Amino acid sequence: MFKETATAAAHETDTIIGPSVKVEGDFVTEGNIIVEGTICGTVKTSRNLKVGPSSKIFANIWADNALIAGEIQGNLNIANKLELTPTAKVFGDIKTANISISSGATLNGKCQMADNKNKAIKPEFSKQKKMELRPQANEVEE
Amino acid sequence: MYYYIYDNYLAEKKYQKTLLRIESRLTDLGINGKIVKMSVLKNIGDNLNEDIAKGVKTIVVVGNDRTLNQSINLIHNLNLPIGLIPLGPNNNLAGLMGIPEGEAACDILSSRNMQKVSLGLINQNYYFLSYLEMPGENICINCDNNYFININNRKDVITISNIYYGEDEGKVAISSNTDYLDLIIKNKVGGIFKAKKENFSHFKSKKIAITGDKSIPVLLIDEKKIIKTPIQIEISKQKLNFITGKKRKIN
Numbered sequence: 001m002f003k004e005t006a007t008a009a010a011h012e013t014d015t016i017i018g019p020s021v022k023v024e025g026d027f028v029t030e031g032n033i034i035v036e037g038t039i040c041g042t043v044k045t046s047r048n049l050k051v052g053p054s055s056k057i058f059a060n061i062w063a064d065n066a067l068i069a070g071e072i073q074g075n076l077n078i079a080n081k082l083e084l085t086p087t088a089k090v091f092g093d094i095k096t097a098n099i100s101i102s103s104g105a106t107l108n109g110k111c112q113m114a115d116n117k118n119k120a121i122k123p124e125f126s127k128q129k130k131m132e133l134r135p136q137a138n139e140v141e142e
Numbered sequence: 143m144y145y146y147i148y149d150n151y152l153a154e155k156k157y158q159k160t161l162l163r164i165e166s167r168l169t170d171l172g173i174n175g176k177i178v179k180m181s182v183l184k185n186i187g188d189n190l191n192e193d194i195a196k197g198v199k200t201i202v203v204v205g206n207d208r209t210l211n212q213s214i215n216l217i218h219n220l221n222l223p224i225g226l227i228p229l230g231p232n233n234n235l236a237g238l239m240g241i242p243e244g245e246a247a248c249d250i251l252s253s254r255n256m257q258k259v260s261l262g263l264i265n266q267n268y269y270f271l272s273y274l275e276m277p278g279e280n281i282c283i284n285c286d287n288n289y290f291i292n293i294n295n296r297k298d299v300i301t302i303s304n305i306y307y308g309e310d311e312g313k314v315a316i317s318s319n320t321d322y323l324d325l326i327i328k329n330k331v332g333g334i335f336k337a338k339k340e341n342f343s344h345f346k347s348k349k350i351a352i353t354g355d356k357s358i359p360v361l362l363i364d365e366k367k368i369i370k371t372p373i374q375i376e377i378s379k380q381k382l383n384f385i386t387g388k389k390r391k392i393n
């Protein structure tokens with residue numbers, strides 16, 4: 001890697017799919033992805049995904065964090081934070097730990113916040129004993 | 143024993159004085175050896191490999207990027223240390239390797255600071271150190287047998303890089319000397335009245351297969367090659383033991 005010329009920002013992005021490019025198949029990487037073009041198939045990354053406003057993705061997506069400004073037809077599995085900008089269009093189910101939806105974004109699908117730590121607590125009614133409300137026999141005699 | 147391969151353009155008069163100075167410096171450092179001159183008419187490959195088998199310990203290429211690329215394709219035993227004395231134009235790789243031009247390169251050779259350098263391999267038979275370029279007209283690129291990219295635009299320029307010294311893209315980290323090839327697709331959109339805008343795509347892949355309906359002209363270090371499709375490009379398991387300077391820009 002170039003020691004002198006590479007900037008910190010450049011180090012962060014591994015894959016850029018430009019507007020003129022159409023990718024088909026299973027796109028699996030361990031780096032950050034910026035999508036400006038079209039993808040059909042599957043997108044998997046252990047890091048961040050940024051989908052530009054002119055892009056179209058016909059794929060199921062797995063990523064750590066995602067910023068969506070384009071159109072996605074498929075399910076989104078985001079481990080941490082998902083952000084939908086006003087131009088975003090999502091046709092599919094979402095599973096994420098943290099979500100931010102801007103006014104104007106389109107979301108057609110189920111949304112599941114899949115953080116296991118913050119599960120809703122179920123009251124345990126079945127294990128409770130019934131309260132005795134009648135006065136005891138000894139107390140009445142007195 | 144040191145073995146020196148001279149490019150044929152070094153026969154020009156303007157390089158003679160520098161060559162004499164280099165040879166005298168090599169003798170002073172005690173690393174002089176046999177000199178073989180490349181020629182358009184003569185294939186030095188067979189003689190070179192015979193000599194290497196007789197006990198050559200280090201091969202030194204004197205010339206430019208093209209000389210280096212030709213030499214690594216001539217040498218059968220690439221486990222030997224390879225050095226470079228850059229002389230003349232088109233010496234971009236020398237800059238990345240931290241080797242100064244001319245006489246000063248002799249000191250780098252004598253210090254023997256080794257670095258493993260990855261090699262690209264085209265169709266299992268042709269090595270390349272830097273990068274190759276080709277037009278993107280009616281071709282399909284398959285990366286790692288996982289996904290493919292269809293390119294139909296004549297204006298698209300495809301670059302497949304092992305060590306990159308082209309224009310700095312800034313947008314992305316184009317790696318050098320890793321186990322991955324960098325695939326860059328560039329095209330310029332715009333016209334006379336519209337501002338020109340460059341579309342840029344970048345992928346990382348270990349194995350790239352290119353298919354198309356006809357042969358593809360490939361540009362490799364100012365050298366145009368017509369290669370029949372399908373073309374298979376990958377990172378070779380063989381790595382070069384390259385003698386580099388301390389100021390090298392690749393790891």
